[in-house]
Amino acid sequence: MKTTITLQPAYLLHYRAYRDTSALLDLFTPEYGRVSVVAKGIRREKSSLKGVLQPFVPLLISCQGKGDLLTLTHAESRSAVWPLAGEALFSGMYLHEVLIRVLKRMAPETEIFRAYELVLKALTRQYTLEKVLRLFEKYLLHCLGYTLPLYQDSQTGHPIEAEFLYHFDPEKGAVKVNISQKTELPEDVYRGASLLALARGVLIENSILRDAKRLIRRALAPHLGPRPLNSRLLFKSL
Amino acid sequence: MTPTFSPLIDELIERLRCLPGVGPKSAQRMAFHLLSRERDKGKQLSQSLAKSMEDIGYCERCRTFSENPLCQICLQKSRDPAVLCVVETPADVLAVEQGSHFRGYYFVLMGHLSPLDGIGPEDIGLDKLSLRLAQGEIKEMVLATNPTVEGDATAHYIANMAKNHGIRATRIAYGVPIGGELEYIDSNTLAHAFNGRFEL
Numbered sequence: 001m002k003t004t005i006t007l008q009p010a011y012l013l014h015y016r017a018y019r020d021t022s023a024l025l026d027l028f029t030p031e032y033g034r035v036s037v038v039a040k041g042i043r044r045e046k047s048s049l050k051g052v053l054q055p056f057v058p059l060l061i062s063c064q065g066k067g068d069l070l071t072l073t074h075a076e077s078r079s080a081v082w083p084l085a086g087e088a089l090f091s092g093m094y095l096h097e098v099l100i101r102v103l104k105r106m107a108p109e110t111e112i113f114r115a116y117e118l119v120l121k122a123l124t125r126q127y128t129l130e131k132v133l134r135l136f137e138k139y140l141l142h143c144l145g146y147t148l149p150l151y152q153d154s155q156t157g158h159p160i161e162a163e164f165l166y167h168f169d170p171e172k173g174a175v176k177v178n179i180s181q182k183t184e185l186p187e188d189v190y191r192g193a194s195l196l197a198l199a200r201g202v203l204i205e206n207s208i209l210r211d212a213k214r215l216i217r218r219a220l221a222p223h224l225g226p227r228p229l230n231s232r233l234l235f236k237s238l
Numbered sequence: 239m240t241p242t243f244s245p246l247i248d249e250l251i252e253r254l255r256c257l258p259g260v261g262p263k264s265a266q267r268m269a270f271h272l273l274s275r276e277r278d279k280g281k282q283l284s285q286s287l288a289k290s291m292e293d294i295g296y297c298e299r300c301r302t303f304s305e306n307p308l309c310q311i312c313l314q315k316s317r318d319p320a321v322l323c324v325v326e327t328p329a330d331v332l333a334v335e336q337g338s339h340f341r342g343y344y345f346v347l348m349g350h351l352s353p354l355d356g357i358g359p360e361d362i363g364l365d366k367l368s369l370r371l372a373q374g375e376i377k378e379m380v381l382a383t384n385p386t387v388e389g390d391a392t393a394h395y396i397a398n399m400a401k402n403h404g405i406r407a408t409r410i411a412y413g414v415p416i417g418g419e420l421e422y423i424d425s426n427t428l429a430h431a432f433n434g435r436f437e438l
């Protein structure tokens with residue numbers, strides 16, 4: 001089956017040198033999801049695409065070919081690169097590692113694409129990185145068909161209450177538990193306040209951010225495969 | 239590639255193709271050139287190649303290529319031990335040497351951080367760099383990694399290490415095109431870049 005993609009918005013997720021002067025690129029597009037292309041001659045000294053085909057540059061690309069690996073026929077930047085620096089840069093790399101693991105080839109992901117672009121924008125501002133990442137991950141799960149059931153006690157149907165503790169399973173939802181709030185909470189038990197904050201997207205306090213990270217990490221794990229995320233290890237050692 | 243009249247020549251042609259930019263046609267031209275006109279030089283080439291591949295390892299101090307425990311640059315006593323320039327490749331060392339008045343020592347990463355390719359801090363010798371920073375002799379670092387996303391991330395990571403050791407770190411920035419590689423930048427641009435470096 002021949003595929004022709006014409007002037008599709010895209011971002012570069014991963015770049016790998018290929019042969020003497022070419023490169024294999026993993027691109028993220030709204031209508032085709034993850035697209036793998038070979039960019040011929042891009043590593044030549046005089047290649048004008050070298051500066052364009054970089055991560056975090058909003059691109060327009062055209063490519064064509066058969067099967068999983070297409071040939072890049074055109075690339076230009078839509079606007080200036082999102083200027084990520086320092087820890088925001090590492091956050092961006094983390095996002096790419098997550099996206100490479102969850103995005104399917106040639107499957108439209110317009111919502112995720114739009115959210116990804118908003119995250120890049122947010123990462124260039126003075127927002128809390130952790131907050132931006134958690135909200136993106138929550139939305140990513142939703143787009144993948146695994147909306148976090150954060151709104152009610154899944155056994156009783158009662159609304160979640162801030163002062164109670166809940167056992168939370170990413171698929172089955174929250175169930176109220178009666179254990180002391182004073183001891184350290186088990187891995188899958190969260191404060192109601194944290195569940196409510198995550199549901200509303202209001203992640204301000206550090207303790208809530210920590211809970212949100214713990215919860216989303218567990219929820220995302222089955223979609224990322226068994227290998228640990230390298231950028232997560234890197235973040236930790238930063 | 240169609241075989242020639244000699245399996246040995248076929249093999250030579252095939253081997254030459256491991257060189258960058260050498261396709262079957264130019265490999266064939268090289269093989270015939272050496273055989274018909276440059277036998278002696280060809281022999282010297284093969285000896286030099288064999289010796290290099292066998293003997294050249296990495297400098298214990300800066301990690302660049304060296305057949306001795308310490309490379310020629312690390313052995314130079316006249317350099318300033320308080321300044322360390324961090325680059326991605328041995329070719330970058332030469333680029334900085336030729337294109338700037340830098341007179342400190344080097345540390346060669348032999349790559350850059352790239353989580354998606356599984357390349358972490360220890361793969362680029364940062365454990366070793368950390369030990370060197372702890373010795374206290376280095377007061378300033380020039381981070382001359384490539385102006386790419388991975389190069390920037392690597393520089394940021396090393397700048398953090400420097401901060402933890404109370405060492406000043408600057409990043410070359412001026413005039414280096416995005417996505418460029420230091421090796422390919424002309425000397426003038428690079429000299430300029432070194433003058434315009436800024437604090438991280």
Ligand SMILES: [Zn+2]
Binds near residue numbers: 297298300301
């Ligand atoms: Zn050395």
